[in-house]
Amino acid sequence: MIELSKRIMELEESPTMAVMAKAKALKAEGRDIVGFTVGEPDFDTPDNIKEAAIRAINEGKTKYTPVGGIVELKDAIIQKFERDNGLSYERDEILVSCGGKHSIFNLFNALLNPGDEVIIPAPYWVSYPPMVELAGGVPVIVETGDINGFKMTPETFKEVITPRTRAVVINSPSNPTGSAYASEELTALAEVALEAGILIATDEIYEKLVYDKFEFVSIASVSPQVKASTVVLNGVSKAYAMTGWRIGYAAGPASLIKAMAKIQGQSTSNPASISQWAAVEALNGPQDEVKRMVEEFAKRRSLMVELLNDIDKVSALMPEGAFYAFPNLSAYYGLSFEGRVINGSGDMADYLLDSKELAVVPGAAFGSDAHLRLSYACSEDVIKEGVKRLAAALAALR
Numbered sequence: 001m002i003e004l005s006k007r008i009m010e011l012e013e014s015p016t017m018a019v020m021a022k023a024k025a026l027k028a029e030g031r032d033i034v035g036f037t038v039g040e041p042d043f044d045t046p047d048n049i050k051e052a053a054i055r056a057i058n059e060g061k062t063k064y065t066p067v068g069g070i071v072e073l074k075d076a077i078i079q080k081f082e083r084d085n086g087l088s089y090e091r092d093e094i095l096v097s098c099g100g101k102h103s104i105f106n107l108f109n110a111l112l113n114p115g116d117e118v119i120i121p122a123p124y125w126v127s128y129p130p131m132v133e134l135a136g137g138v139p140v141i142v143e144t145g146d147i148n149g150f151k152m153t154p155e156t157f158k159e160v161i162t163p164r165t166r167a168v169v170i171n172s173p174s175n176p177t178g179s180a181y182a183s184e185e186l187t188a189l190a191e192v193a194l195e196a197g198i199l200i201a202t203d204e205i206y207e208k209l210v211y212d213k214f215e216f217v218s219i220a221s222v223s224p225q226v227k228a229s230t231v232v233l234n235g236v237s238k239a240y241a242m243t244g245w246r247i248g249y250a251a252g253p254a255s256l257i258k259a260m261a262k263i264q265g266q267s268t269s270n271p272a273s274i275s276q277w278a279a280v281e282a283l284n285g286p287q288d289e290v291k292r293m294v295e296e297f298a299k300r301r302s303l304m305v306e307l308l309n310d311i312d313k314v315s316a317l318m319p320e321g322a323f324y325a326f327p328n329l330s331a332y333y334g335l336s337f338e339g340r341v342i343n344g345s346g347d348m349a350d351y352l353l354d355s356k357e358l359a360v361v362p363g364a365a366f367g368s369d370a371h372l373r374l375s376y377a378c379s380e381d382v383i384k385e386g387v388k389r390l391a392a393a394l395a396a397l398r
Helices: 006-010 015-028 047-058 071-085 100-111 128-134 154-160 183-196 224-228 254-265 273-284 288-309 345-356 380-395
Strands: 094-097 117-122 138-143 165-171 199-203 230-235 248-251 372-375
Touching (some): 047 273, 071 094, 071 248, 100 128, 100 254, 224 230, 248 254, 288 380, 345 372
Parallel strands (some): 165 199
Antiparallel strands (some): 230 248
């Protein structure tokens, strides 16, 4: 028997992927599964982007590219930062990678030594802590909650900083909560990070998906000093419905970007050439489809949250962005159905899938066991049916 490495034996499977796989398997068996698990838009990639990829294939742009991305895409990213965020970068401050997750993985491996700490507010995206650990670092989790809109305060931030702290992760808008930081809140957090001399890693993958006239602000735009201590992580997957194309990018200090590119050069090399040319069109081309998608998500968000809050003892905050609701169902913990006791979000997710064929992701996967993550990247009919099943399942608990 082959002996596996200690780090891989300690690494847990992605909970979101595990739930999605189980739901897909049940659906393949003919079960009528309603899915709220998916973390990707249910829209197709816009035609102009697909056509750009086809042109690239027909023009023979199918060879290796520079490790860190083609010049045309780097320039499109630079223009995007100037246009959308008021930020200026040079080409050597940009790295294109195989998806947003890959960018974060490169960052932690370029930055961390064994025992270095990374501050991560909870609820957090499931992959942040494992990626820190794979790089030899230590995730330091800061609890937030419904009462403060799932956002870390400067005071709680200060409390967990130690001499081993190297970075803090800011995810706005957030997966799983949809919460987003306003400009003044980002300024306050940035001041704490600057004073402590730690790097800010800002994950802005849901930047375009904000609602109710919420104004997205990148923390890197707070000041030149903050920009110099920040790595911005983004990609085309969410805003342009390009999840399978696998293009993410990072912008930050040239020395750190160079180190991240070195890791990429010895692992994946360049992102797919065709996907890069598609991403150029996504960033440079018409943005009408993004606006249309956001308008549709906004309607779905309002519908899902209103229906959730109509359920007795369930509370759900109205998210500022992304495409997730994060309702608190903890009032039902300790209850049971036919001898099956619900002791937490994992039990609740299993119960919903088994009894009502409703697939959700347990909040424990994101560091908040009181909640479930429900994606509204689905039709209004699916939202209505899914929340109806949730309400029926909760009403059956005693």
